[in-house]
Amino acid sequence: MLVITALAVVRTRSLFAVVTLSGVFSLLSALLFITLDAVDVAFTEAAVGAGISTVLMLGTLALTSRSERSEKKTPIVPLLVVLVTGAAMVYGTLDMPNFGSPDAPAQTHVGPEYFERIPKEIDVPNAVTAILASYRGYDTLGETAVVFTAGIGVLMLMSGLGRRRKEDEDDPDQEGGSA
Template sequence: MMELALTIFLFLALVATAIMIALMRSLFATVMLSGVFSLLSAVLFVVMDAVDVAFTEAAVGGGISTVLMLGTIALTARHEKEPTSFSVLPLAVVLLTGAALIYGTLDMPNFGAPDAPVQLHVGPDYLARTPDDIDVPNIVTAVLASYRGYDTLGETTVVFTAGLGVILLIGGVGRRRNRRKDQDS
């Protein structure tokens, strides 16, 4: 019961944060709220026992993306330009996409339901085959490193590339500031 209450609270916090992001005109506040949204998502993933996804979300969404967006703001404007007119088409596309996503989830089994396909086919298969196929005692490690090896490699590549981008961005911003100081002198 406590886990359900926490999940509902996190979803409500995500919705509230998304609404605040949509209403903001300050790009700095938008970036900070985006970081909060990513960290709330990471906490939700932890509650749902998806710690590997939570770690990636916290590192890339909450950490590196926030730093990259702050670097972009440092090189551009701090506030969004006022919209010249209101267009109904983007709102209609978002509402239609949201309705389609909700409709697509209506027949999904409840989270952790014992009769869900993953509990009946995939999970027992991994548990039965892993000791013979891979000979690794930890099933989670075996699945992440072997059966999902390409996926894990992709996640690692994304985190590495994002980190490299931050290093290059920080180096570029530092050099630009030094050039501006030299020109001002």
């Protein structure tokens, strides 16, 4: 179903439908995360991926255009690039352990140590929260920095949008009206 949704995104021309489909894609992936035991991630994906980003994209559509123009160039080269990259990645997975195997390196090295230490050191029932806030606290700090920077960037890009638009209406020859 995820593949079908993704392919529909490729084919659809109406941008409104594309954005809605991307919301559907996010919700489906949240369901997948639940079946993969990652309930916290599913939470965040449903709220952020399906909620906030869809709203942001709809906002962008309201300020720009609604539909996609038809393509002129032939999609042979991108298709080739994608196929080669995909083949390389499949080749990379051949060395990976089987899905869900308990003796995979990812399961035997760091994970059990966290399970031993969390009840003693943190005493928070949710292991994801415990790791996020304490053992990997610097990640979260960095994440906050990234979000802050992105927020500043968005504000800088968007500030004066209404003002410039008004100037354009008053004087169409102004910069931004031409070119």
